Amino acid sequence: MASSTTSHCLLVALFLLSSAANSQLTPSFYASSCPALEYVVSSAVNEAIAADRRMGASLLRLFFHDCFVQGCDASILLDDVGSFVGEKTAFPNVNSVRGYDVINKIKIDVEANCSGVVSCADIVALAARDGTVLLGGPNWDVPLGRRDSTTANLTQANSDLPSPGSDLSTLVTAFGNKGLSPRDLTALSGAHTIGFAQCNNFRDRIYNDSDIDTAFAEQLQANCSSASGSTNGNLAALDEQTQLVFDNAFYANLAARRGLLHSDQELFNGGSQDALVQDYSADNALFFADFAAAMINLGNISPLTGTDGQIRANCSVVN
Numbered sequence: 382m383a384s385s386t387t388s389h390c391l392l393v394a395l396f397l398l399s400s401a402a403n404s405q406l407t408p409s410f411y412a413s414s415c416p417a418l419e420y421v422v423s424s425a426v427n428e429a430i431a432a433d434r435r436m437g438a439s440l441l442r443l444f445f446h447d448c449f450v451q452g453c454d455a456s457i458l459l460d461d462v463g464s465f466v467g468e469k470t471a472f473p474n475v476n477s478v479r480g481y482d483v484i485n486k487i488k489i490d491v492e493a494n495c496s497g498v499v500s501c502a503d504i505v506a507l508a509a510r511d512g513t514v515l516l517g518g519p520n521w522d523v524p525l526g527r528r529d530s531t532t533a534n535l536t537q538a539n540s541d542l543p544s545p546g547s548d549l550s551t552l553v554t555a556f557g558n559k560g561l562s563p564r565d566l567t568a569l570s571g572a573h574t575i576g577f578a579q580c581n582n583f584r585d586r587i588y589n590d591s592d593i594d595t596a597f598a599e600q601l602q603a604n605c606s607s608a609s610g611s612t613n614g615n616l617a618a619l620d621e622q623t624q625l626v627f628d629n630a631f632y633a634n635l636a637a638r639r640g641l642l643h644s645d646q647e648l649f650n651g652g653s654q655d656a657l658v659q660d661y662s663a664d665n666a667l668f669f670a671d672f673a674a675a676m677i678n679l680g681n682i683s684p685l686t687g688t689d690g691q692i693r694a695n696c697s698v699v700n
């Protein structure tokens with residue numbers, strides 16, 4: 382009896398300790414140290430999107446690829462310098478992730494406004510939210526107070542970022558390993574309402590999948606040949622209907638077997654996520670609310686807080 386009470390108390394204490402790390406993040410973290418932060422970041426994102434609307438999508442993806450590797454710590458931004466090996470050459474990132482220059486530009490603006498206090502990890506989180514909002518998606522208060530890593534992990538970038546050939550159970554496990562639910566997975570995958578993918582990442586889908594609309598596959602085959610070669614980098618929209626507008630059309634595409642990635646179509650293949658895909662397709666407000674909540678969950682993955690890590694002066698290198 383006494384020992385079970387003791388272990389119960391220990392569990393409660395461990396729970397409080399582990400949730401404390403996340404509760405240290407708060408939208409008001411920079412309210413006194415950098416009151417104009419959100420204005421400075423959104424102005425720069427606005428400018429980047431005016432020059433290249435796709436950048437809104439690219440910044441959103443950058444946040445996902447940061448958070449899934451060592452947590453949301455800006456590890457993805459570190460260059461390979463000297464003997465230091467970063468994550469930029471990992472298979473899911475190389476020749477694919479965009480927006481590093483935009484983040485570096487925002488950092489310069491932020492440093493000019495309030496020097497040495499704002500992390501690159503928080504800039505990435507804010508830029509992802511701003512990209513979403515500026516392309517027509519939901520808004521939410523971004524919990525802040527992350528610090529920047531002094532390390533990166535190429536191996537983990539290769540193992541933990543899901544591949545577009547993944548099946549549903551692999552996706553559920555990959556997100557579960559980061560503390561995210563199947564509902565988070567299906568809501569966050571709605572990010573594929575904006576942006577583009579390269580032929581290399583959907584070739585198998587359009588030549589070898591059975592659960593694909595025939596006309597859709599044929600239309601994509603015109604710009605993506607079955608053999609690897611010069612068409613490898615050709616782009617197609619992740620949401621054929623509205624690739625530069627953040628809406629719920631992605632889910633209607635899935636229901637019509639017109640998902641571009643195999644991994645996307647896995648969310649509507651007769652399995653556990655079909656009903657939710659139909660709910661999101663029918664109810665944009667439900668999708669927006671769940672997406673915002675899931676983005677906060679994504680942003681809570683293992684942040685460095687307090688005195689851990691550092692505030693980088695240059696997002697591309699450790700201090």
Ligand code: HEM
Pocket residue numbers: 435437438439440441442445476477478479543544545546547552569570572573575576577578579580582619642644
């Ligand atoms: C569920 C597992 C996921 C897989 C397998 C996956 C895979 C991919 C792939 C293969 C691309 C195209 C990359 C290229 O061809 O260069 C892509 C693009 C993109 N992904 Fe995902 N993704 C997943 C989840 C997410 C999540 C959770 C987000 C954000 C919350 C996200 C946001 C994006 C965006 C916005 C783009 C377009 C980027 C651009 O146009 O620059 N993805 N994804």
Ligand SMILES: *[C@@H]1O[C@H](CO)[C@@H](O)[C@H](O)[C@H]1NC(C)=O
Pocket residue numbers: 417420421493494495
């Ligand atoms: C920071 O930016 C805000 C908004 O543009 C401006 O009002 C403020 O003067 C700036 N502060 C510094 C130190 O540049």
Ligand SMILES: *[C@@H]1O[C@H](CO)[C@@H](O)[C@H](O)[C@H]1NC(C)=O
Pocket residue numbers: 534536537540
């Ligand atoms: C990098 O990630 C791998 C896979 O998650 C892990 O086994 C390894 O310990 C990590 N390396 C470092 C130095 O943290």
Ligand SMILES: *[C@@H]1O[C@H](CO)[C@@H](O)[C@H](O)[C@H]1NC(C)=O
Pocket residue numbers: 584585588589607608
């Ligand atoms: C389709 O699948 C077959 C059998 O697995 C494979 O040999 C072929 O290379 C695949 N083709 C494409 C375009 O992926």
Ligand SMILES: *[C@@H]1O[C@H](CO)[C@@H](O)[C@H](O)[C@H]1NC(C)=O
Pocket residue numbers: 604614615616617
């Ligand atoms: C074919 O790929 C190119 C290169 O990415 C792209 O600019 C173009 O829009 C694509 N054409 C079609 C019809 O999808």
Ligand SMILES: *[C@@H]1O[C@H](CO)[C@@H](O)[C@H](O)[C@H]1NC(C)=O
Pocket residue numbers: 460462695696697698
């Ligand atoms: C940041 O560091 C990189 C080294 O990877 C360097 O090329 C770049 O010029 C630096 N940026 C600034 C603003 O100092």
